[in-house]
Amino acid sequence: MKNSFRFSVLLLATAVLAGTALSQEVSFKDPTGDDKGPGAYIYPTDKVYAAGSFDLTEMKMKVSGDKADFSVTIGTKLEDPWGMGGGFATQMVFIFIDTDNKDGSGFTKSLPGLNVAFSPADAWDKVVILSPQPQNRVKSEVETKAGWAKDAVVIPARTRGNGRTISGSVALKDLGAGDPAKWGYQVVMQSNEGFPDKADLLTRKVNEFEGQHRFGGGNDGDCDPHAVDILAGKGTGDKSEIEAQYKMLAFECNADGTSKKMATLSMIRK
Numbered sequence: 001m002k003n004s005f006r007f008s009v010l011l012l013a014t015a016v017l018a019g020t021a022l023s024q025e026v027s028f029k030d031p032t033g034d035d036k037g038p039g040a041y042i043y044p045t046d047k048v049y050a051a052g053s054f055d056l057t058e059m060k061m062k063v064s065g066d067k068a069d070f071s072v073t074i075g076t077k078l079e080d081p082w083g084m085g086g087g088f089a090t091q092m093v094f095i096f097i098d099t100d101n102k103d104g105s106g107f108t109k110s111l112p113g114l115n116v117a118f119s120p121a122d123a124w125d126k127v128v129i130l131s132p133q134p135q136n137r138v139k140s141e142v143e144t145k146a147g148w149a150k151d152a153v154v155i156p157a158r159t160r161g162n163g164r165t166i167s168g169s170v171a172l173k174d175l176g177a178g179d180p181a182k183w184g185y186q187v188v189m190q191s192n193e194g195f196p197d198k199a200d201l202l203t204r205k206v207n208e209f210e211g212q213h214r215f216g217g218g219n220d221g222d223c224d225p226h227a228v229d230i231l232a233g234k235g236t237g238d239k240s241e242i243e244a245q246y247k248m249l250a251f252e253c254n255a256d257g258t259s260k261k262m263a264t265l266s267m268i269r270k
Ligand SMILES: [Ca+2]
Pocket: 030, 031, 032, 033, 034, 035, 055, 056, 057, 229
């Protein structure tokens, strides 16, 4: 009797310890008003692209047990004007993660349609895609257009928009081993394009001039980052992160629209 009592106390203590170790949150904030890519991007003209729709304000990853719950908050209330069924429609979010912190380990190129690179020190190992498209559609786009990355792409079974927040859960093991608090993160805010260019992964283009469904302020070629908002600096939401973002997304094009200097992203770390 005495022994079995001691055993259950031990068991309880272990469960409490494991509980604290396995429940943790990583979060970053982003300033408002910087949903302009490298500084001059303009939203498409159709009214579905409401002001603030691509203004990242926060990214949270909450680990509980074997799950990682991601939530990304933007500058306005989410709407579903295209009837996607998940409470949002125009946004698409890429959360790149450097899980091993090893210089040169991972990918320095990003996914097709984003037109950004990562520095070798911040090469990414996994990317979580939050899209209003069904998981199978995103998966098949990845297989067709980015087969090289298919084992690194993690897509929640269901991604929902509610209020100003887009959220989705994935299995922690799909992100890798190690301590999520020590990983590097970068968030790229894009727009869900149901009829993408043949090489683009459901992403909306940025052109020189904005159109009904095209961002403006960039280049008609693929030398401009197709990224409307990203994390920068220490990811605290400080106003200085606006300039840091514009600097990180700076790009140069050749006359024919090919890249002279590609925007190169770094990871944000706690
Ligand atoms: Ca922002």
